[in-house]
Amino acid sequence: MIETSGKVLAAALLLGAACAAHAQNADIVSQMGGEKEIRLYKSPSKKDFAGMIPAQGFPWKVKSKSKGFYEVATPAGSGWVNSLDVNTAPTAMVVCTVPPGSKSIAGSMNASSDRCRQP
Known part of the structure; x- marks a missing residue:
């Protein structure tokens, strides 16, 4: 029998929620091929084919994934x-509790994904 602590269970639930949020915060940027x-389908099933729509007007916002x-x-x-x-691109957002410095140059932390980390 495998025992899990409350922390492990909470971490697993958080990871699952993050994966679901990733799909919903994505944009469809182009079609494949x-x-x-x-x-286009009426529901998330190949059985519910609704028709063909023009592959234009990108990006399309993803409301949900199933x-x-x-x-x-x-x-x-x-x-x-x-x-x-389709091809998707995740919507990226950085929120800092302490704003980074005003300079953003290559080689500094302000130019990367670690821009919120303070020296």
């Missing part, structure tokens, strides 16, 4: 797209 149209599909609202309509049909 340079196709002119993308398949079963390998992204729920999106596009200029041509709303629905679900297969995650294998």
Whole structure:
């Protein structure tokens, strides 16, 4: 029998929530393979094919993710797209409790993802 502490369980739940949040904070930036149209589905299932929509007007905001599909609202309509049909880019945001210095030059901590770390 495997025993887990409350801290391990909390860490696992936090990691799961972070993964779900990552998908929801992504933008669809392009379609795979340079196709002119993308398949749209009524639900996150290949059985619920709704039709083809133009692959334009990127980036599309991802509202949610389920079963390998992204729920999106596009200029041509709303629905679900297969995650294998599109390219995504995560939305990056840095929030510092103490603002970094005003200089941002290569070789300094202000130019990297560690910009909030104080020397």
